Amino acid sequence: MTFSRPLLTLFLAAMSFSVPVTANEQYNQGSEFAKGIKGQEQSAISGFDPAAALPNYTSTPTESGYYGGVTNSSTDLTSQGNAALNQSDAGKAITESILNTPSDNKPSMDAPFISVGTDAQDKAESVTDGSFDGCVEQDVTNTEYTNHVCSRDTRVDQYCSRTATITGDWSGGWAQKYITIQPSQFSYYMSGSRVGFHFTAPESGQIISATLFVGGTNGFMQNASSSFLNTYIDKLGRNSTHTLNPSGMNVKGGNAVSGDLGYGNETAINNIILCALVGYGCPGLSFFSSLTLNMVMNVENRVFTPRIEWKENCPFNKAEGALTGSQCTEPGGNRTIYVEGKPYTMYSDCWAYKDSYLTQSQSEGSCSQYINNPACTVANRQCAYELDGFCLHENLTYSCEHKTTGSGVMCGGTFFCKDGSCAQAEAGKNNAFQKAVSELAAVAAAGKDVAELNGADVRAFTGKAQFCKKFAAGFSNCCKDSGWGQDIGLASCSSEEKALGEARQRKLTIDIGEFCSKKVLGVCVEKKRSYCIFDSKLAQIVQQQGRQWQLGVGFGGASSPDCRGITVEQLQAINFDNLDFSNFYEDLQNGSTVPEDNALLQRVQQQIKDQVNNQTGGAK
Numbered sequence: 051m052t053f054s055r056p057l058l059t060l061f062l063a064a065m066s067f068s069v070p071v072t073a074n075e076q077y078n079q080g081s082e083f084a085k086g087i088k089g090q091e092q093s094a095i096s097g098f099d100p101a102a103a104l105p106n107y108t109s110t111p112t113e114s115g116y117y118g119g120v121t122n123s124s125t126d127l128t129s130q131g132n133a134a135l136n137q138s139d140a141g142k143a144i145t146e147s148i149l150n151t152p153s154d155n156k157p158s159m160d161a162p163f164i165s166v167g168t169d170a171q172d173k174a175e176s177v178t179d180g181s182f183d184g185c186v187e188q189d190v191t192n193t194e195y196t197n198h199v200c201s202r203d204t205r206v207d208q209y210c211s212r213t214a215t216i217t218g219d220w221s222g223g224w225a226q227k228y229i230t231i232q233p234s235q236f237s238y239y240m241s242g243s244r245v246g247f248h249f250t251a252p253e254s255g256q257i258i259s260a261t262l263f264v265g266g267t268n269g270f271m272q273n274a275s276s277s278f279l280n281t282y283i284d285k286l287g288r289n290s291t292h293t294l295n296p297s298g299m300n301v302k303g304g305n306a307v308s309g310d311l312g313y314g315n316e317t318a319i320n321n322i323i324l325c326a327l328v329g330y331g332c333p334g335l336s337f338f339s340s341l342t343l344n345m346v347m348n349v350e351n352r353v354f355t356p357r358i359e360w361k362e363n364c365p366f367n368k369a370e371g372a373l374t375g376s377q378c379t380e381p382g383g384n385r386t387i388y389v390e391g392k393p394y395t396m397y398s399d400c401w402a403y404k405d406s407y408l409t410q411s412q413s414e415g416s417c418s419q420y421i422n423n424p425a426c427t428v429a430n431r432q433c434a435y436e437l438d439g440f441c442l443h444e445n446l447t448y449s450c451e452h453k454t455t456g457s458g459v460m461c462g463g464t465f466f467c468k469d470g471s472c473a474q475a476e477a478g479k480n481n482a483f484q485k486a487v488s489e490l491a492a493v494a495a496a497g498k499d500v501a502e503l504n505g506a507d508v509r510a511f512t513g514k515a516q517f518c519k520k521f522a523a524g525f526s527n528c529c530k531d532s533g534w535g536q537d538i539g540l541a542s543c544s545s546e547e548k549a550l551g552e553a554r555q556r557k558l559t560i561d562i563g564e565f566c567s568k569k570v571l572g573v574c575v576e577k578k579r580s581y582c583i584f585d586s587k588l589a590q591i592v593q594q595q596g597r598q599w600q601l602g603v604g605f606g607g608a609s610s611p612d613c614r615g616i617t618v619e620q621l622q623a624i625n626f627d628n629l630d631f632s633n634f635y636e637d638l639q640n641g642s643t644v645p646e647d648n649a650l651l652q653r654v655q656q657q658i659k660d661q662v663n664n665q666t667g668g669a670k
Contacts, residue, residue, distance in 0.1 A: 160424040185461040194452045198426070198632050199595060201434060201445045201561060202415025203531065205408070208371065208440070210364035211379075212403040216387045216396045218356040225351040227253065231343035233265075238327045244312035245324045247341070254303040255349035257296035264290050266339030268326040270319055271311075278309030286311065296345075356387070356394040366438075367573065371407035379404050410442060413531040416557050416633070420448040435563040435608065443561045509615025511589035513560075513582040518547040520564060520577040529579045531555075550581060557633045559583045560594050563608025582613035587634045592616065596624035 101107045116130070135141035159165075231249045238247045260279055264271060264286045272288040281294040301307055312320040325332030326339040380402035386395045420426040429449040433441040518529040528543035530551060543551075553559050559581040568576035582605055584590045597603045597616050601623060606612030616624075 185459055187457070188460040189455040189457055191453050191455050194454065196450050196452060197429065197630065198420055198448045198450060199445065199599075199630050200415060200417035200420060200448065201443060202417050203410060203413040204433075204441050204444050205412035206410035206440050206442065207374070208366050208407050208409050210362055210368065210405045210407065212360050212362045212405065213380075214358050214360050214398055214401045216356055216385055216394065217359045218354050218389065218394065220352045220354055222351045222353045224255075224348050226258065227255070227347050227349045229253065229345045229347055231345070233340040233342055236327075236341055238324055240321070240324060241310055243315040243317040243320060244310045245320050245327065246308060246310045247327075248306040248308035249343065251301040251303050251305050251307050253347060253349045254301065255347045257299045257301060258346045258348055260294040260296050260343060260345040262292045262294055263342040263344070264288065264292070264339070265342065266326060267337040268323060268339040269337070270313055270323050271326065271339045274311050274313045274320075274323060276309060276311035278311075279307070301347075354389050354392070354394065356389075356396055358396055358398055366407075366409065367575075368407060370577075371409035373405060374408045375406045377404045377406070378402070415531055417446055417448070420446075420450065423450060425452070426450040434561055437564045437608075442564050509617055510621060511584060511593055512615035513584040513589065513593065513613035515562075515611040515613050516546065516550045516553075516559075516581050516583045517578045518550050518581075519543070519567075520579050550583065553583050554581070557587055558585070558590055560590060560598075560605060562605050562611045565608040567609075580608050580611045582611055587637055588631075591629055591631060591634060592621075592624065595629045596620075596626075600624055600628065 101109075135145065159168075229252060235249050236247050237249070238245060240246070257279065262276075262278065262283075266288065268288070271286050272290075274286050276283045276286055279294045279296045280299060281292075281296075283292050286292070312323065322332060322335070323339065325335050326337055327341075329338060378400040380400065382397070382399040382401060384395050384397050385401070386393050388394070414421055426448045428446055430447040432445050434443040434445050436442060520527060520529045528547040528551075531554065550559070562580040562582060564577060564579045566574040566576070567578040568574070582593070584593060593616065597620060598605065601620055603620065604612070
C-alpha cells in the first residue's frame, strides 16, 4: 500500500490528537482495577495451594533426605553425586561432552551464553532485597548462532628415534709368544692303521719355530715315524727332541692341528703305541709314551677398545623442522657385551631417545577473526588434505553467538516494548540485510561471467592455478599465511609467490594440496603447495562452499589443480542460503555504505519521528 504525502500527514496528525484520549481511558480502567483487587493479596497468599498451581509439586522431594537437621551427622553427598553423574541422563550427557570435546575447544568465560548467566547471578539480590518496586527497565535479549567456515594449516609434529649400541675398535700389532702344548693337551686315536693325534691351537697366528719332545719307555716308539707340522721324522726315538719345520704355518685359535705316527702300517704294534700314549686299554702294559710341543708363534697383539655408537632413524628430512624436545625411551645404566669371550661394560645416561620436530606450525589462516572472538567455538573440523599420513590443512566450522537486544519495561511479569527494537530482537536475524545483498551480488556476478561467454561450455567464477615453495634447500617458506613484506627471509621468493601470499591474505584462494616437486637420490629436497586463485571473494566462496562442499566437485590433485569455472547446472544446484558470506561483508561495506539491521531500524524510527515533528510543528 502506498500513501500520498497529504494522507500521511493527516494520518500522523490524527494520531497526535487521539493518543491523550486513549491514555486517559487506559489510566481510569487501570485505577478502577487496582481498587477492586486491593487487599486480595493476603488471601491469595494464605489460600495458595502449591500442588494445584505448580506442576509436579511435592512437599517431600527426595532431595530432602540429604539434610538430617542441625544435630544429626552430615550426609555423604560425594558418593550420591557420583552415582547421579554416572547414572542420570544429565550426568551422562556432561561426561560425554567432556570426553568428546577437544582440549583446545573450550568456551571463553566472556562468551555471551555464559556472561548472561553470570550477569543474572550478580543482579539477583536486587529482586529480593526489598528495593524492587514492581516495574524495571529491562532489555529483551535474543541469542542467535551463526556458522562460519575458514581454513588453516595444522600443527605437524614428526619424530625421529636414536638408539645406542656398544661397539668397539681393535688396535695393536704383532708379537712373538712362546707356547707349550703339554702331553695332556694332545688327543690320540687310531687313524687307519696308524695313530692319529691333534691339539687345539690356543692362539691365532703364525708358527715361527717348534720342537717336539718324545718321552717315555715304549720301545716301539723309538722306531716309529711321524708326520707333524710340515715335518717328517723317520725315528721318534726315546726321550729325544726333534726340531720341526713349520715353514710359516698359520693356525687359528680354537682349531685342531693334527699329525700321525706309527710303526709302519703295523696295526697291532700301533695299537700298543696308542695304549702307551693314552695310558690305558692294554692289560699288563708297563711302559708309557708322551709328546710335548714347544712353539714360538707370531700372534696379533690386539687391544679391543669399546665405545657407544648412536644410530638415528628419521622418516623425514630434519632440515624441514625444528627440534622441540627429546624423550628418553630406554633408561640409562650399565650394559655389557662379550668380544672373543671377554666382557666389556659401558655406561650411558640413556640408551634410546625419541626426538620431536615441529615440521609445520599451526597458522590462523582465514580463521583469525573467529579464533580471537570469545563468542565463537569450533563446531566441526575436517582435514582438507594430507601428505605422508599427516594432515597439513584443515577446514573449520565456527559457531558464533550473537546477541540482539531491545529496550522495554517489565511490570508484573508482563514485558512492554518501548520501541520497535524488540521485534528485531525476537526475529533473531543478525545482519540479514548484508546476507541478502551478498546472495544477490553472488548471483549477479555469476550472471556477468556467463554473459561474457558465448561458447558451448559456459562457466562462471573461473580461477587459475598457482604454486609456492613450501620447503627447499636455501629457501624460506614461500607459502606463509602472514608476514609478507616484513620478513627479509622471503627475499628468495618469486614475485608470483609474493602475489599469491597477498591473495591468500585477501581470502581469494583455495588450498588444494602439497607435493614433493624435486627429489635427489630418493630424498625430497623441495616441496610445493598448490592453490586456486580467484578474482573476488564471492567467486572463492561459491567455488569452495558451493562447488566443493555442497556438490562434492573437487579441485584435482595437488600437482595439477583443476580451477575450472562452475557450470550453469551446478550454479542452479547450489543452495545459496547455506553459503557463509562473512568474508564478503567487509568488501561490501567498503564498496558502499550498507548499514546493519539495528542501524536500519534506528534510521526508520528517526525518520518517523522527524515526520511527526514536522506535521505537529515541532510539538513533543
